[in-house]
Structure formats: structure tokens, C-alpha cells
Amino acid sequence: MRECNLRKRCLGAFWPLAVALAGLVSAPKSAGGQGILEQFSYEGLRLSGVGLEIGPQGSDRLVTELSGAVRVDYGFIAPNVRVLLGAGYFRAAFEPDEIEKFETRLRGVVNDPTGDFTIDVGEITWTTVTADLDLQYLFRADRLTTYLGVGLGAHIRDGDGRAIEGTFVEDALDTIQAGINLSLGAAVDVLPRLQVTLDLRGVLTSELRTASARGGLMFRLGVPGR
16 A cells, blocks of 8 residues: 555656656747747757766755755757756755654653653654756856756655654655755866856755755766857
């Protein structure tokens, strides 16, 4: 039953990505009229770069920890608009305030006339693996490229902790959610096929809001500068 529910969650989280990608691939090259949509074409889509990023990531419920990501530049869907695919990893413990709230709720349901009991649930962590699809508008000047982006993501989360292991609380923390992200960043050409990158990213899901600042390297494929 749990595997069935997990499969349903996966489908529910990934269908926005599938719809978005299908829309990109099927975008018309020309409709015979004037408009922005006429500039979209799948002809510019090709593997153009692969990069690695690492940096701090914080949220409204978890402590700040280092997180990493892999980015794949998949070329241009319109003039100056590129498709960026990504996968990220983030593991962090719940903030002390969140743990304290949980322990307070547990104390409220304990019936102990002496009142000398203690509750210590210990550390509870949340591990997240993310798959992203972004559209980023590029501003290019000489060796510097800056961008603004918006995208969709699927966030697969796994909760762990000594006090919740094997309970419905752990099951409740094992979720798959769709999210929306905004990105702002820059890339500097240091070699013909190598860029140093900086990515600032905010992500919103129904369970968590996160912000990250990652630096990394992007290895360019194909024509340098693309």
C-alpha cells in the first residue's frame, strides 16, 4: 500500500515537469502572425553544458547546511532563453524551535500525576532530492553572462530520526511535492569551455521555503560562448 501511495505521489509531483517539457518541445516555430510565441523553437535545444554547484541552503524550518546540485544546459528555446535541467541534494535537521514545538505537544498528551517526566525526541532530519526544469533569460556581455529564471521542480523528501523511526510521523515526512523556483545568477568565462558560476535560488513548496547561494563550474559543450 505504501509503494502504491508513493507511486501516486511521484506522478502528482512530476506531471507539471512533464507538461512543461512537452510544451517546450512542441512550441511552434512560426504561426504566420506576430507575437512572442513565434520566437520559440525546439531547433536550438541541444546539450550545451554540464555543471556542478555547492553552497549553503537555508529554509523556514531547517537549519542551514551545504547543498549540491548538477546543472545541464540544454540550449535555447527562444532568443536568449535557455532550458536548464537540474538535480539537487539537501539534508538538514529541523530547527530547535520546531523540535521544541513537537515536544511541547507530546507533553500535553502525557498523563503523569507526578509531572517529573522528560521528553527528548532528539534530532529529526529531512533529506531532499530535487529535479528542476528552468527557463532562464540571459544577458550576455563579453565574458560575463547574467540571468533571471523561473522553473518547476519535483522535491522528494525523506524524514529520519530516532524518535520517529517506523512510526506514522516518519511516513508523514516522506513526501513528494511540486515546487516553483526563481533564480538569479551569473557565469564568467575563465577558459574557452569553462565558466565559474554563481546561482541564487528561492524555492516554494507547500511544505517548505528555501533559499540557496551556490557557486560552481560549468563545462561548455559545442561552440564556446554558447
